[in-house]
Amino acid sequence: MTAKPGKITQREIARIAGVSQTTVSMVLNDREGSNVRIPEATRARVKEAIERSTYVADPAARRLAGLDNQIIGVFTYEPALSPESMDFYGPLLNGIERGAETLGCDLLFFTSSPVEDGKRKLFHRKTRLRLADGCILLGQEMDGADLERLVDERFPFVAVGRRDETAARVPYVGIDYAAPTVGLIDRAVELGHERAVYVHRGRDTPTARDRRGAVESPAADRLVRTTLAADEDLTAVAGTVRAAGATLVLAEDAFLAEDVVHALRTEGLDVPDGVSVAALAEVRGHRIGGRALTGFHVRRGQVATEALALLQQLIMTAPEEWDTLDTQRLLSADLEAGETVVERRPA
Structure with a gap:
């Protein structure tokens, strides 16, 4: 299979680092058995090449090769598991967990990249995005450059919440x-x-x-x-x-x-x-x-369910056909009458 224009491949990383594709694959997958040792200098060159290119595996190619991992990634731009955040993120995460269980997929939280100035960086050198077949993005504020790059690289992802940080057609499910x-x-x-x-x-x-x-x-x-x-x-x-x-x-x-x-x-x-x-x-x-x-x-649980269903649709559809899909969806919120808006009384 030939690489798409602009797609960074293992072959390109191998060329940059001056090593074989097998060595690149071992470093990417952290495979270092007792009979195979990769010199630290070689490993460092490969990691430097990966950081320079921020390699993201082509999910379509992995599926064709029978290598899909049945792993859904979850990336949060802000901390999601703190007591302050759980009121908002809790129902979403519960819905994602139930949906992933239904699909027979594991969830992988990308937490290795540090929180800097209250936000994580999706394309940080520590973020192992390639391990997942697709990713759910959570966050009130998202990086427009990240979203545009994911769209350009045709990596399956769905953002929770309407997005307008970029002109690129970002897949999302929001309210x-x-x-x-x-x-x-x-x-x-x-x-x-x-x-x-x-x-x-x-x-x-x-x-x-x-x-x-x-x-x-x-x-x-x-x-x-x-x-x-x-x-x-x-x-x-x-x-x-x-x-x-x-x-x-x-x-x-x-x-x-x-x-x-x-x-x-x-x-x-x-x-x-x-x-x-x-x-x-x-x-x-x-x-x-x-x-x-x-x-x-x-209905944040419904948002999570819809987001996972859309992500699964993207994963199972050839990237060249994504433009035919309904990838931007808004669900309605219900009015909760409550008891704190009361009839106005004359002064």
């Missing part, structure tokens, strides 16, 4: 936040709310832009909106609410909503009877003063 946001605003208007403040974290991620775009869209014009980018100090929230004459605060996520409620109550505002509060994110399990927080139910 449509626009429709439920407009639905929540319509519900608030029906309850008599006329003015609202949207509090967000100031992030420039696809989902953050989707939420803010929905809040500011013409479809939400029935409600007068003011936006506020929050930092660690939320003392300005109460003043912004009072200045805007708002009776509703929309927060980007449930944890921010809880912090906003604390800030409002500290400044003497009654929540929810004086100021209603909702989150434009998953709210199940979040309560405000004993009341269920209003917001969305995001």
Whole structure:
């Protein structure tokens, strides 16, 4: 089989390092039996050549050779298993685990590359991407260059969440936040709310832009909106609410909503009877003063299942046919009525 233009192969690595393909294969697979010793100088040359080219095995070629590993990779740009992250990543990881079990595949977490400035690098020299037949990418922020490179190299992968970091056609399964946001605003208007403040974290991620775009869209014009980018100090929230004459605060996520409620109550505002509060994110399990927080139910387990199904479809389809597949999918979030957006009462 001839290599595709631009594809780095074991033959090319062998040429760069001045060794045989067999030696390259042994280094790639960490095979060093008792009867075969690879000199450290030779191993170092091969590793240097790999680092220079960041070798990624061609999954299609591996399948044709009967070498598919039945391994699905999982790469997280941010730490996913910390207590702070598990509220978001837990349902996704559980869904991925169940889906992989159904497919008869093992999961491989790519954790060897270090977290630097809060993010991992997919193409770090320690990341053994080639061991997997395909990969699920997780992260609020992803590297556009990584995504473009994966697309160019035709490596099977699916990103969780809508991606727009590159013009390349990135396969993804994400959540449509626009429709439920407009639905929540319509519900608030029906309850008599006329003015609202949207509090967000100031992030420039696809989902953050989707939420803010929905809040500011013409479809939400029935409600007068003011936006506020929050930092660690939320003392300005109460003043912004009072200045805007708002009776509703929309927060980007449930944890921010809880912090906003604390800030409002500290400044003497009654929540929810004086100021209603909702989150434009998953709210199940979040309560405000004993009341269920209003917001969305995001079926993250379904997102994981759909992402694995799409990845399996890519793995089993010839790369030249990928353009015929539906590789960008948005699932709907459900409106969770909760108890923190209440009917507006006359002053």
